[in-house]
Amino acid sequence: MAVADRIREPAEINAVALKAYARVVDHWRLSQKDAAGLADMSESTWKRARKPGFAGDLTKDQLLRLSAVIGIYKSLELYFSEPLARAWMTRPNTGPLFGGRRPLEAAIEGGLPQILAIRTYLDALRGGA
Template sequence: MQLAVKTRDPAEINAVALKAYARIADAWDLSLRESAGLADMSESTWKRAKKPGFAGELTKDQLLRLSAVIGIYKSLDLYFSDPLARTWFTRPNTGPLFGGARPVDTAIDGGLPQILAIRTYLDALRGGA
């Protein structure tokens, strides 16, 4: 017996990821600079990318960043209640990954490795590790 696997069009995947990321950026009240930096885009590209019908392509790095940020958002939503779940990413944090800085700033500065480290950190908190 063969299983039929529906492959998604890369443009469709990009559109879904960008729509979810734009909603998260709004929920976290990120500035244009922060939203663009976290996604590894210029501010002008991010302005275009967050609009429906964006025809540009995302790099693998950008798609991984968006995916990891979506995971961070979900972890925060499961681990904390509002308003902390919505403000945690933009509040100074003395945790081991942040040294008093805001997680969003360390994520922008550290790029994909730091974004993935934050995701792993939150997953560990959620799992009790």
């Protein structure tokens, strides 16, 4: 049976999502505070969640946030060159979703709806819409 064919356990899904998310926030060089805020976790929970074998549960909101942030990362990597793709979330942006703020700040303040809006915005840029 192929890996994709088997049903994954919630703990396995959480572990994969957290590992991928940790790689993204490391690539973007986010602080512990910003990484935790983006994932809607306390800093202490984020520090524990980064470690292999984390046994805590993620809420549906948190899992959706991690998934959307990974999608944002993928869009940035496809759309922009390396230096801009790495820095885009932490640079002030005058685009309609950001009003001069950093996309990271807008995402943390606006929560899941704003994170999804950013992902949709980048997907539209990438698709030429």
